Amino acid sequence: xxxxxxxxxxxxxxxxxxxTLSCRASxxxxxxxxxxxxxxxxxxxxxxxxAASARATGIPDRFSGSGSGTDFILTISRLExxxxxxxxxxxxxxxQGYTFxxxxxxxxx
Amino acid sequence: ExxxxxxxxxxxxxxxxxxxxxxxxxFTFSTFxxxxxxxxxGKGPEWVASMKEDGDEISYLDxxxxxxxxxxxxxxxxxxxxxxxxxxxxxxxYYCTRPRGYASGIYRLDSWGQGALVTVSS
Numbered sequence: 001x002x003x004x005x006x007x008x009x010x011x012x013x014x015x016x017x018x019x020t021l022s023c024r025a026s027x028x029x030x031x032x033x034x035x036x037x038x039x040x041x042x043x044x045x046x047x048x049x050x051a052a053s054a055r056a057t058g059i060p061d062r063f064s065g066s067g068s069g070t071d072f073i074l075t076i077s078r079l080e081x082x083x084x085x086x087x088x089x090x091x092x093x094x095x096q097g098y099t100f101x102x103x104x105x106x107x108x109x
Numbered sequence: 110e111x112x113x114x115x116x117x118x119x120x121x122x123x124x125x126x127x128x129x130x131x132x133x134x135x136f137t138f139s140t141f142x143x144x145x146x147x148x149x150x151g152k153g154p155e156w157v158a159s160m161k162e163d164g165d166e167i168s169y170l171d172x173x174x175x176x177x178x179x180x181x182x183x184x185x186x187x188x189x190x191x192x193x194x195x196x197x198x199x200x201x202x203y204y205c206t207r208p209r210g211y212a213s214g215i216y217r218l219d220s221w222g223q224g225a226l227v228t229v230s231s
Contacts, residue, residue: 032210035217037154044204044221045154051215088153092216097168098146098156098208 002026002091006101012109015081021074021104023089028069033092036065036074039103040085048087049074076106084108111135111220113205118225125195129225131188131205139183144208145190146218147201147227155201158190159208173199195229202226 003026013019023034031052037045047056049065052072062083064075076083089101117129129145144159158169158179167179178191188205202224210216 030214032213032215037218044224045218046221047217047219050210050217050219054215056217056219090154090217092208092210097159097170098144098154098216098218100153100155103153 001096002029002093002099004089004091004099004101006087006089006104008104009102010105010107012107013079014109015079017079018075018077019079019106021076021087023067023072023074023101025070025072025091029091029093031068031072034065034067034072035090037088037090038083038085039088045088079106081108111207113207113220113222115203115205115222115225118203118227120228120230121195122231123196123229125229126191126193127195127227129190129192129203129205129227131222133186133188133205133207136207138186142208142211143181143188144206144218145179145188146204146206146221147199148204148224149198149201152201154204157203160188161211192227195227197229200227200229 005024007022034052036049039045053065086103086105088103112134114132142161145157148154160179176194180189204224205222206218207220209219
């Protein structure tokens with residue numbers, strides 16, 4: 001069973017700054033099964049990145065994903081006020097379905 | 110535009126039952142696998158169940174096996190989740206989602222409904 005661990009739990013940053021969020025898998029995973037989501041309060045998660053590095057439709061190029069094996073990164077350059085939210089990584093496995101990390105919360109400093 | 114609209118949430122006592130519905134539009138529902146994902150208060154999302162387009166392949170989270178049943182009616186573009194023997198720990202917002210990638214091997218949940226709140230409490 002794959003477990004995804006995200007770090008840090010919470011980040012306090014200012015608009016205009018850049019940030020990297022980490023997602024570590026308990027075992028090596030196929031990059032094609034690794035995605036990232038953004039969730040704002042009271043809303044459903046929104047797909048940002050799939051296949052570790054491909055941006056979903058309509059996602060600005062300030063968002064980028066990278067990584068392979070057990071270590072994956074979501075980078076947001078030049079934070080905008082609308083980017084302060086919770087971010088989740090996700091893996092799909094044929095035996096366990098979709099699993100999610102516990103999330104990283106970006107808050108305004 | 111893809112739209113997924115859940116209904117049927119509410120307050121139910123432990124041991125009770127509830128049926129969630131999801132009305133889909135904006136895409137050819139009968140050609141897509143569909144899934145339910147839930148999110149307990151303050152927690153990350155948790156996949157619950159999936160059903161392939163023809164209903165032949167179904168999978169469940171271990172903790173809901175034998176209690177929850179996913180089904181679909183392609184004639185009316187709808188997905189359902191029958192939830193029996195509900196427990197306190199089933200309290201969550203339940204999302205109808207559209208998974209992608211079963212043909213390409215590039216897996217993600219590209220569309221989500223607004224969610225239906227299920228509260229299990231005495």
